[in-house]
Amino acid sequence: MRYIAEAVERGHISGDGHYTKLCHALLEREAGANKVLLTTSCTHALEMSALLLGIQPGDEVICPSFTFVSTINAFVLRGARPVFVDARADTFNLDESSLEAAITPRTKAILLVHYGGVACNMDVIVPIAARHGIPLVEDNAHGLFARYKGQRLGTFGVMATQSFHETKNFHCGEGGALLINDMQYAERAEIIREKGTNRSRFFRGQVDKYTWVDVGSSYLPSEILAAFLYAQLESRDEIQGKRQRIWQRYHDGLSAWADRYDVQLQAVPANCEQAYHVFALVMPSLETRQRLIAHLKAQGILSVFHYLPLHLSDMGRQYGGQPGDCPVTERLGDCLLRLPFYNDLSAADQDAVIAAMESFDGWM
DSSP: OHHHHHHHHHTOOSSSSHHHHHHHHHHHHHHOOSEEEEESOHHHHHHHHHHHTTOOTTOEEEEESSSOTHHHHHHHTTTOEEEEEOBOTTTOSBOGGGTGGGOOTTEEEEEEEOGGGOOOOHHHHHHHHHHHTOOEEEEOTTOTTOEETTEETTSSSSEEEEEOOTTSSSOOSSOEEEEEOSGGGHHHHHHHHBTTBOHHHHHTTSSSSOOBOSOOOBOOOOHHHHHHHHHHHHTHHHHHHHHHHHHHHHHHHHHHHHHHHTOEEOOOOTTEEOOOOOOEEEOSOHHHHHHHHHHHHHTTOOOBOOOOOGGGSHHHHHTTOOTTSSHHHHHHHHHEEEOOOOTTOOHHHHHHHHHHHHTOOOOO
16 A cells, blocks of 8 residues: 555556556566566457467467467457367366377467466477477466476466466456567567557657557556555565465365365476466366355355366357367366465365365265
8 A cells, every 4th residue: 555655646657657667677587587568457468469479360379278268369359260279187287299289380379378377388388389480478377486397487488478367366456467588579569568659769768759650559557556566576475475375275185085086186297386376176077066166155165166168168169169179178167166265365264165175975
């Protein structure tokens, strides 16, 4: 609240002021990107990436079917055709063994999502993208500050996107960021973000006036949001420490129960330092999951499923999606469940969730 008040007192509450610059500097330093630009949402950061990659009607873009619609919608807006790839059964990430078969001469981008902040298999995916000369974009909405073999997520692709929506580990209500690793995109990214003008160059004194030079839109968040976000990012170690303890308590409390009832917990490979964004499990069937949701609800506990398969959505079917195309994703859509997970979840409330899970008797 103090930072928000200071932002107001400074008299500059539109975009790219004092706190926006502080957020940019912190994220460039701690997230490892060469350049960071705050945006009004992760969706808008994805839209910027589609513009930067010059996506045109008829282009194909590969992405997981098990993701939020924004991942692909930003590219469909430019006329691209989505090519959906199935998920892995253990990490719920894009199945890298199916990636190369999805590439065609029309493929113009590969989109990754690090589900729950657990990294995709980058040792396989990065060489495939490089071998075919296809830009890789990481939708890292779940994975800020997570690592794969010591390298930060969001630094493997030519660019990456972050979400600061209130459901994320660090937030400002609504917000996002574009992380640019390949600097050939940096100057144009500033232009697109500033309504297609070279305004940023003007304020740096590089031109004596600014004008319309490219396509673009208004993707700048206000200084009030940046001030809120900066306080969150400053507290990143405290926030991540809390979330790690919550995740570990669930894992320790439910692992034996899961083994007993053939419930699958999301796998975290040994080479991944996860972001502790969700605690997800896969029930044996849709019917069992729905009964568990009702059982928890009767005890005042909210549990929710996650993504419905995009290839089976109304829009996905327009692009040829059919049942059976992505069988693992379809199972996740039917059977995955997320438990309550937020920074201030108390140990007592978490124990109540675990006890309610253990008292469930609605097995098939």
